[in-house]
Amino acid sequence: MTILNYTPIDYTIWNPDGSGSNIKTSLASKEWDIWMRALEYQDKRGDSGHAECVTYFALKLLDYVTAERAIVIPAAILHDTGWSQMTKEELGMFHDALTNPTLENKLRKRHEEQGALFVEKLLNTVYYAAGGDITLIRGIINGHDTREGFLSAEDGVVRDADKLFRFTLIHLNIYGSVPNAPTSKEDLAAHINKPGFFYSDAAKQIARIELEHTFKVHEEMQRRGR
Secondary structure (H helix, E strand, O other), rough: OOOOOOOOOOOOOOOOOOOOOOOHHHHHHHHHHHHHHHHOOOOOOOOOOHHHHHHHHHHHHHOOOOOOOHHHHOOOOOOHHHHHHHOHHHHOOOOHOOOOHHHHHHHHHHHHHHHHHHHHHHHHOOOOOOOHHHHHHHHHHHHHOOOOOOOOOHHHHHHHHHHHHHHOOOHHHHHHOOOOOOOOOOHHHHHOOOOOOOOHHHHHHHHHHHHHHHHHHHHHHHHHOO
């Protein structure tokens, strides 16, 4: 297994507001156009910065995993926009649903379905055709949380990027006090080698690096009383 030349997120300069400022220079103009059109529909579960982190990790994984960027990056940007199409009541149920697997699965399936519909509308508004396939992007989004197995390398990269968010300080700060959320170092570490959790070895290595860094930074912040 190749050891990655990967540096974890530097939280002293990372902007956690989810605006896209951390990834702007890494996105092509068409990708940035999609990002900006989708921005108002992002992070609707009270998880500010999630979409940006997922897109960031997708960009990083493309350095190590062979997959079509024209599919991966739009799918990563748009993967959770389905939450924006759900009711306030449904969104309000999400944190409680973490202790109710049946309800959680129902909500996740609904946001996947809504996301697939929303993505087609948004991508059609930017005439997305050159190198990108809306059907494939929709297919990744419709099932990215609940599907077993991976449809393709592109699906694997997007879903690995989504899961890597759990290993960040941003995730820990949002979900650290939410019952049943996977936020302990031990629980997260156990997921890394869980069969079928990650698609790529690269994602596993990034997860280990980010996990150690996240808890190092978190412990330092606690010592400083922040």
